[in-house]
Amino acid sequence: MKAWRMVAWVVLLLVxxxxxxxxxxxxxxxxxxxxxxxxxxxxxxxxxxTDDVGRDRFARLLYGTRISLLLAPAAALLSTxxxxxxxxxxxxxxxIWARAAMAMTDLFxxxxxxxxxxxxxxLMPLNVAPLVSVLVTFLLLGVLGWSSxxxxxxxxxxxxxxxxxxxxxxxxxxxxxxxxxxxxxxxLRPALYAQFWISIPVFILSEANLGILGLGVAEPLPSWGSLxxxxxxxxxxxxxxxxxxxxxxxxxxxxxxxxxxxxPDEVAA
Amino acid sequence: MLGRKLARHGLAIIAxxxxxxxxxxxxxxxxxxxxxxxxxxxxxxxxxSVQALKQVRADQSNIFRFYAxxxxxxxxxxxxVSLSLGQPVNDLLRERIPxxxxxxxxxxxxxxxxxxxxxxxxxxxxxxxxxxxxxTLSGTLVCLxxxxxxxxxxxxxxxxxxxxxxxIFPRDYRYTRNLLAKAYTRPHVLAARARGxxxxxxxxxxxxxxxxxxxxxxxxxxxxxxxxxxxxVEALCGLAGVGQLAWQAALSRDLPLLVNITILVTLVTLxxxxxxxxxxxxxxxxx
Numbered sequence: 001m002k003a004w005r006m007v008a009w010v011v012l013l014l015v016x017x018x019x020x021x022x023x024x025x026x027x028x029x030x031x032x033x034x035x036x037x038x039x040x041x042x043x044x045x046x047x048x049x050t051d052d053v054g055r056d057r058f059a060r061l062l063y064g065t066r067i068s069l070l071l072a073p074a075a076a077l078l079s080t081x082x083x084x085x086x087x088x089x090x091x092x093x094x095x096i097w098a099r100a101a102m103a104m105t106d107l108f109x110x111x112x113x114x115x116x117x118x119x120x121x122x123l124m125p126l127n128v129a130p131l132v133s134v135l136v137t138f139l140l141l142g143v144l145g146w147s148s149x150x151x152x153x154x155x156x157x158x159x160x161x162x163x164x165x166x167x168x169x170x171x172x173x174x175x176x177x178x179x180x181x182x183x184x185x186x187x188l189r190p191a192l193y194a195q196f197w198i199s200i201p202v203f204i205l206s207e208a209n210l211g212i213l214g215l216g217v218a219e220p221l222p223s224w225g226s227l228x229x230x231x232x233x234x235x236x237x238x239x240x241x242x243x244x245x246x247x248x249x250x251x252x253x254x255x256x257x258x259x260x261x262x263x264p265d266e267v268a269a
Numbered sequence: 270m271l272g273r274k275l276a277r278h279g280l281a282i283i284a285x286x287x288x289x290x291x292x293x294x295x296x297x298x299x300x301x302x303x304x305x306x307x308x309x310x311x312x313x314x315x316x317x318s319v320q321a322l323k324q325v326r327a328d329q330s331n332i333f334r335f336y337a338x339x340x341x342x343x344x345x346x347x348x349x350v351s352l353s354l355g356q357p358v359n360d361l362l363r364e365r366i367p368x369x370x371x372x373x374x375x376x377x378x379x380x381x382x383x384x385x386x387x388x389x390x391x392x393x394x395x396x397x398x399x400x401x402x403x404x405t406l407s408g409t410l411v412c413l414x415x416x417x418x419x420x421x422x423x424x425x426x427x428x429x430x431x432x433x434x435x436x437i438f439p440r441d442y443r444y445t446r447n448l449l450a451k452a453y454t455r456p457h458v459l460a461a462r463a464r465g466x467x468x469x470x471x472x473x474x475x476x477x478x479x480x481x482x483x484x485x486x487x488x489x490x491x492x493x494x495x496x497x498x499x500x501x502v503e504a505l506c507g508l509a510g511v512g513q514l515a516w517q518a519a520l521s522r523d524l525p526l527l528v529n530i531t532i533l534v535t536l537v538t539l540x541x542x543x544x545x546x547x548x549x550x551x552x553x554x555x556x
Contacts, residue, residue: 103285103288106285107285107288107289107292110285110289110493110535110538110539110542111289111531111534111535111538112493112494112496112497112534112538113497114415114497114498114500114501115496115497115500115515115530115531115534116531118500118515118516118519118527119293119296119515119519119527119528119531120296121519122518122519122520122522122524122527123296123522123524201412205412205414205415208414208416208417209414209415209416209501212414212416212417212420212501212505213416213500213501213504213505213516213519214520215519215520225414228414228416228417228420231417231420231421231424232420232505234420234424235424236424237424237425247413247417250412250414251409251412251413254412255408255409255412258408258411258412
């Protein structure tokens with residue numbers, strides 16, 4: 001398993017490195033149209049061909065990967081912090097606070113994730129600038145994705161609250177926020193780390209779903225969702241197999257993220 | 270005892286649905302552009318009509334009054350009118366619910382048939398190659414966005430229910446396989462096998478009763494997953510169900526329709542989870 005984890009790290013670093021070098025590898029950018037080569041098959045100039053409006057698919061894949069790989073971890077960080085704050089404080093304070101926080105968590109969990117996402121996404125204006133749409137999409141993922149992690153963290157904090165070292169700290173006169181920040185929160189690090197890594201592939205897949213449904217990142221900015229939307233017009237797999245490259249890359253990246261955290265128990269231990 | 274449990278679950282569901290409805294109404298009220306109504310720009314309207322439209326919006330500006338009004342209307346069975354489709358929400362839901370129920374039901378059936386067959390054989394046989402193959406299959410499926418599976422089902426002309434089944438399968442398989450594998454390693458199962466009990470008897474007398482409550486809980490959660498999967502499957506496969514309606518409502522910012530669908534889905538999810546919990550606890554009580 002350790003070897004697979006190493007492979008996963010190498011793959012992720014490679015994909016992240018290549019996508020960060022998008023400006024060098026595809027200097028023309030993701031929006032440049034090659035009007036003489038609309039919907040062209042792969043050539044030396046366009047490795048993955050061009051899309052229906054003549055944009056280089058390889059360049060769009062590089063820039064789209066960069067957006068997903070940079071913003072999904074950012075959203076995961078936001079959701080993990082929210083989960084730590086809500087779940088951690090609820091578990092630490094206990095009583096009515098814990099019950100209220102868990103009721104709120106139950107409310108969020110009682111709604112299927114995609115329903116919740118499209119409902120909230122629909123409340124925002126849909127015709128916004130592309131950059132704003134990217135931020136709104138990933139911000140929503142971060143803000144709405146805390147509930148299951150909060151439940152885990154609440155339970156972990158409740159266990160910690162009753163741990164011997166916390167009781168000893170209390171007996172030594174450490175109370176309130178100092179006890180939480182110095183003794184409880186650092187011990188939640190393994191659980192926070194696990195939740196952070198678990199959230200990244202979930203958010204990447206959620207963005208892809210939203211993008212395919214037309215509720216994700218706005219054109220002309222590319223993302224995995226908008227790149228996969230191209231599969232919508234296909235008639236058969238054999239006709240244009242290069243259109244599947246973004247999907248294959250997505251599977252590789254998501255698998256790698258899951259392999260990085262292939263044994264959550266080990267991490268949490 | 271059972272009656273009290275049922276009452277408690279029922280009250281929790283009602284409270285959660287009311288709270289969810291209030292939150293949804295709050296979000297709708299706070300959404301950008303709530304106070305603007307394109308109908309007010311219609312040049313054919315006279316000033317009195319425009320004033321009347323403005324008055325309607327003003328009445329809704331107080332969130333508590335807005336929610337109380339919506340709730341009163343909902344209790345009378347009136348869920349309002351869809352802004353984008355111009356039809357009563359009741360009619361839209363009545364037309365589309367049967368298709369979604371069929372799709373979700375078939376999807377769950379297909380998924381659970383595959384989950385139980387693969388998980389039971391993987392847990393029972395304990396052949397690492399077979400287990401690895403099943404895990405790889407579920408691992409690959411879990412890495413595919415639900416919308417891609419829906420697109421592939423269109424491309425390969427397979428029914429939408431199969432796409433829903435494939436979306437749910439990997440999530441359920443992992444838990445179920447682990448539960449069954451754990452049950453097979455329990456000391457009393459090993460003792461039963463050592464005494465020469467048949468595999469069928471071990472399965473139905475010693476494995477299923479132990480793992481059933483937790484598998485039922487997973488089954489309850491899978492209803493929520495299946496409902497979520499209806500959005501991409503119905504939207505991309507062109508199936509006129511509730512999922513497609515939710516997607517259309519989201520694209521056209523038809524908030525009354527979207528909020529009603531959201532509450533409906535929340536209720537179904539809560540009922541499924543509570544039902545699974547109740548059956549699980551009854552099972553535990555019997556065994």
